[in-house]
């Protein structure tokens with residue numbers, strides 16, 4: 022290989038040893054730079070600011086494909102795009118630029134930072150119901166339970182937003198919820214609970230408490246009257262016994278129920294005839310009613326009586342039943 026020492030590079034001006042007779046530059050880089058310097062440059066007017074800027078040298082095709090704008094700023098302004106604004110990243114604290122609309126704010130410089138921030142505020146605490154440690158995100162910081170199961174077990178009664186004190190209205194009376202371990206919810210009348218507190222024991226099954234003044238929300242002890250059974254209550258309700266005027270709770274526990282001393286009128290008679298409550302018509306007493314009752318008591322069947330006294334069996338049955 023021939024060598025021509027002491028040549029001067031046409032591009033960078035360094036002294037070098039050439040290997041070809043007509044070699045001009047020291048290296049390929051310098052050759053490229055030298056050739057570019059020889060060819061005339063091409064320019065184009067920027068579509069935004071109108072200044073001339075250099076475009077790649079070449080034929081018609083490359084000239085058409087060449088850029089319209091001289092700089093990135095001209096690209097943005099030429100298209101009417103928003104100018105980038107400086108922000109500080111909430112996660113890493115570094116400054117970054119982002120184009121924004123109005124006063125909008127970019128919080129994070131990157132999706133990496135956004136993801137990191139999302140996981141950073143998580144809190145671990147014990148579940149209020151089962152006690153296991155669980156993690157909740159900052160947006161649900163007041164969460165107390167680890168799961169839906171624990172939530173439905175925990176948010177009951179007064180912990181629930183819908184809790185109204187466990188009192189419901191039933192037939193114009195207030196009933197309070199009583200919780201017993203191992204049982205489904207039971208509701209007991211507020212007036213009955215008030216009576217229980219006065220007599221000092223639980224209400225027995227069938228016992229009835231009524232409010233003397235008719236106001237079913239008046240649970241004062243002197244307004245409550247206790248009856249031993251629905252049957253006694255029925256007598257009071259239908260007017261056979263007078264409506265009580267005074268509470269009997271004070272004596273109820275020791276002496277039990279004392280029925281007021283009144284004559285019980287079982288039938289309503291007008292002019293010696295009983296009125297049929299349903300039809301508002303007189304019920305005629307069978308002329309031989311006394312005899313019928315006596316024979317029925319002695320063991321005669323309704324069938325025989327009906328035959329002997331000339332009535333239908335249903336009429337005879339009613340005669341016997343009503344003591345007519």
Ligand SMILES: [Zn+2]
Pocket residue numbers: 030031032033034035046047048051
């Ligand atoms: Zn060179």
Ligand SMILES: [Zn+2]
Pocket residue numbers: 067068069070071072090091092095
């Ligand atoms: Zn421009």
Ligand SMILES: [Zn+2]
Pocket residue numbers: 110111112113114115129130131134
């Ligand atoms: Zn960041």
Ligand SMILES: [Zn+2]
Pocket residue numbers: 148149150151152153166167168171
């Ligand atoms: Zn739990």
